[in-house]
Amino acid sequence: MNGNIIPITQAGLDKLQAELDELVNQKRPQLVERLTLARSMGDLSENSDYQSAKEDLTFVDGRSAELEELIKNSKVIQPQISDKVDFGNSVKVKLDGQQVVFQIVGEWEANPAEKKISHSSPLGQALLGKKVGDKVEVTAPAGKIVYTIVGIE
Numbered sequence: 454m455n456g457n458i459i460p461i462t463q464a465g466l467d468k469l470q471a472e473l474d475e476l477v478n479q480k481r482p483q484l485v486e487r488l489t490l491a492r493s494m495g496d497l498s499e500n501s502d503y504q505s506a507k508e509d510l511t512f513v514d515g516r517s518a519e520l521e522e523l524i525k526n527s528k529v530i531q532p533q534i535s536d537k538v539d540f541g542n543s544v545k546v547k548l549d550g551q552q553v554v555f556q557i558v559g560e561w562e563a564n565p566a567e568k569k570i571s572h573s574s575p576l577g578q579a580l581l582g583k584k585v586g587d588k589v590e591v592t593a594p595a596g597k598i599v600y601t602i603v604g605i606e
Contacts, residue, residue, distance in 0.1 A: 460572065461527045462541050465562030469527070473520040476513050484510040523561060530559075538580045538605055540572050545604035546580075552603060557581065576600070 461469075484506055491503035532541030543556045556569045557580065563571035570577045579589040580602070587602050 457526065458528045459523060459526050459559060459561060460530045460540055461559040461562060462556075463529050463531070465558060466524065466527055466529055468562065469520055469524055473517060473524065476517045476520070481510070481513050481517070484513060527559075527561075536584050536605070538583050538602065540581075543606040544580055544602060545606075546600040547603050548598065548600050554604075555580070 488503065488506040488510060491506050494503070530540045533539045538544050538557065540557055540559075543554050545552055545554045547553075554568060555576070557572050557577050558569045560571045560573055563569055563574065572578070572581060575593075576589075576591050579591050580600075583589055583602055585602050585605060589600050589602070591598050591600065
């Protein structure tokens with residue numbers, strides 16, 4: 454990573470720290486044990502369990518390093534109570550007569566299935582700084598979509 458500050462919510466940081474803890478304290482020791490057992494089986498060139506454990510350990514070590522760097526460069530941004538949409542806020546919007554709530558989060562914790570959208574996504578950028586009653590227009594593959602902000606929390 455380039456050392457830039459990565460904005461994140463407290464919940465997002467907690468989730469990353471929990472993942473790192475699980476990798477370092479549970480998965481890695483299990484993989485080391487599996488690797489040691491597989492190594493004791495003899496010929497490593499034809500030992501598929503050894504190769505698999507080695508690959509899994511490489512993945513866990515890489516993901517752990519990535520998470521450590523991410524956590525080191527993260528800055529928790531507390532949602533501000535305001536009449537304008539800001540990072541960390543939940544925003545209730547009206548779309549085609551239905552209301553949907555999105556939370557504005559950092560890129561690393563964005564998850565559209567959970568209605569968590571990145572502050573740098575087209576919708577996130579369109580919503581930031583807007584007030585209740587404002588309409589925002591976002592270009593999507595299906596065309597232009599107009600959202601009306603009905604609440605900010």
